[in-house]
Amino acid sequence: MGRVTMEESLRPQSLMLTFLGDQVLGRDVCVYSGSVIDVFARAGVGEQATRSTLTRMVQRGLLRRQREGRRMYFGLTEHSAAVLRDGERRIWQTGAVNRQWDGTWTLLGFSLPESWQRQRHDLRSKLTWSGFGPLFSGLWIAPGEVDVSELVAELGLAAHVKVFRAHADTGTDIAAMIEETWELTELAARYEAFVRRWQPWETELPDADDALALRLLLQAEWLRIIRRDPRLPVVHLPDDWPAEGAEKTFRRVHERLTPLADASAERLLDLLPVRPDQA
Template sequence: MTGEESLRPQSLMLTFLGDQVLGRDVCVYSGSVIDVFARAGIGEQATRSTLTRMVGRDLLRRQREGRRMYFGLTERSEAVLHDGAQRIWQTGAVNRRWDGTWTLLGFSLPESWQRQRHDLRSQLTWSGFGPLFNGLWIAPAEVDVSALVAELGLSAHVKVFRAHADTGMDIGRMIEETWELSELADRYQGFAGRWQHWEDDLPDADDALVLRLRLQTEWLQIVRRDPRLPVEHLPADWPAEPAEKTFRTVHERLSPLAEEASERLLDLVPARQSG
């Protein structure tokens, strides 16, 4: 099973940790991780390199038990995983609760600041913004970008406002001109097409664990790129809701088998207080 694009080992690792470690106050044996990732087609060297890089980025911490090395979460990775879980299970893919508020962000950067301009645009895109005009970006709902702007060192060059559209404004047309709806729709349709047959078929337990890992990772990548535009201003056949139904149905079917496999394959120990 492959997604619309290659799933990076770190993305799969975060999903794995969110499933098996988050909220349980445990650490997982490196050999168990290597075993599961081998079943996902990721070699031992790549898995070990991913674990090492994540330790270096403060996304994992090591815990030695005898001759075995275990890995547990840090405050940073817990925050990342809680955010992902909320995006999947609470926020959802369809925005039915929009109150009409938009966030407008204007910026003016020196012409020579090409890297800063690129970084700002990239971060705004991941935060759900679209380019309304050159130097003026817009997002549905109230979006707090203060930390983002401060981290980039651009607070003096950015202005943020809350706004409502004027009466008679064609919001649907504005959305079509500002966001690449066709690309987002293709992602949802592609996801549903790849996973629908698992609504009826069942793999064996070991395959179910890997399939659920890929399912959640791919779904999170899609919904994190979705600005969650108000559904009343999207095309009537918008594919997010059917795709989300496929995700939840397949996840529910895979989970009993995946949990059976994890109980058999994973070596977990209680996490000790670091420091």
């Protein structure tokens, strides 16, 4: 079977974070840049793009450097480790299907001056990332109890935002509200495309040294999809909602690739312990 390469919409930084979460998180090690370049080349990312991604992530505080002789190694910062731990929770604990919803919604209302177009755009972007959808223009809603205090404080909008917990009144058509508020068709299409792309690997195996890159692509694409999913209560979603089937495909392919990927990592990766002065 032909090699799966990185999707156009998947940024090298996303793949880099997935790689580091897989190989570095929780191990107090850093990885040689040449090892990263080798693995990324197998995922269809060129050397220059990989080097540029490493440099940008250092500048953004997501990576730190550790020089050993003439070689440069890269490790995690506290910020990137926190991002990766959240990603781990989303993949392996929270999951893609919300069956435990207790009927609670988080409502967030905001009123910003007309001239604050940038602030309005930033707030809407972060609310979307946090699972909210626009119930009305200045009133957004998300399933469950969502803590937005850090988000609001970061934007400096605490004086312009009000947050409530709520339950729908009897007779409210929640399924209709969900369809009006979120782009379900677009979200379902992402899950369906993921299954089409990865289901063949449930029965096929890659070349040994491609397995690590393939597993990284699998994880990065899956995390990108579920991070965009507001985890709406499955009881109010269409009967043929594709998230559960896509999650099964992800887990089966991941399990199938893992023995080869782990062996590949042993062969391909040059790792060093983090120096005490770098910890």
